[in-house]
Amino acid sequence: MQGCAYIDGAFVAPEDAKISIFDWGFLHSDATYDVAHVWQGRFFRLDDHLDRFERSLKALRLDPGVTREEMRSVMHECVARAGLRDAYVEVLCTRGMPTPGSRDPRSCTNRFMAFAIPFVWIADPDKQRRGVNLIVSDAQRIPAQSVDPRIKNYHWLDFVSGLFKAYDRGGETVVLPDAQGHVTEGPGFNVFAVFSRPGAAPLVVTPDAGVLEGVSRRTAIELARAAGYETQERPLAADELRIADEVFLTSTGGGVIAIAQVDGQPVGGRAPGAFGPVTTQLQHGYWALHADPRYSEAVRPLPGDRA
Ligand SMILES: Cc1ncc(COP(=O)(O)O)c(C=O)c1O
Structure with a gap:
């Protein structure tokens, strides 16, 4: 290895x-x-x-x-x-x-x-090209009052059993709801929904509670705000996710990755591989920041390798 x-x-x-x-x-x-x-x-x-x-x-x-x-x-x-x-x-x-x-x-x-x-991708390059098929699980996320999801932890039994059930339903990954039916997060990622609004900039929403405060999540929020999109951190009902115009996940394992289907239905009615403009813009913005010294630092050479 x-x-x-x-x-x-x-x-x-x-x-x-x-x-x-x-x-x-x-x-x-x-x-x-x-x-x-x-x-x-x-x-x-x-x-x-x-x-x-x-x-x-x-x-x-x-x-x-x-x-x-x-x-x-x-x-x-x-x-x-x-x-x-x-x-x-x-x-x-x-x-x-x-x-x-x-x-x-x-x-x-x-x-x-x-x-x-x-580097480990949360979705392999092929899945990224066509978009990931996401299932909203029936099983709930461990309540935040019991295990605080802001503390990054290995309590993944809910995610792993959710993943197996998602595979049974033809999905590729899973997002778990809380007891109120709000979306929380998935195994290794945060979730975003984008709603188009006639005559106004798109609205970008991500759950505010019951989630790890992902570094990629924060990056996507900053990029969305910089692009002039209204961005809300608030409870996101599973039903809203099903009718969103765009859905994407964020993770250190791949940045901004498009969701093509939620519960087997194409997101925004799009064909596989055709992603919404907000997802595409944030994806490009995310990778562009990697060369920016305000966001990144070069790996230090080993002492013997220094010039
Ligand atoms: C449960 C969970 N939510 C969200 C994330 C995304 O966080 P980040 O963007 O910092 O990778 C992760 C990352 O591993 C995670 O394990």
């Missing part, structure tokens, strides 16, 4: 990065993580990912034992050592193991790890 991992203070091959089955990160999903990406040799919005990771660590009372700058250096070095130009770069912190015989999380030594692997 191509890539590089960091565990127990050392850089290792991905296949050698292993944790104990007694780590609560594995036994209880007691962990948090963040995923940034590198595109054409540059990290995209790395500080926003580190900010979110630090908020998640604090909320879960996890101490990675490294500073923010050490985390940044480890991420850079994983990518440089792996020799990747386009990479998926994850940092994570697990609770670790309690002292033998104890169930007290305060006795655990938390563990910081990281890895860089080749």
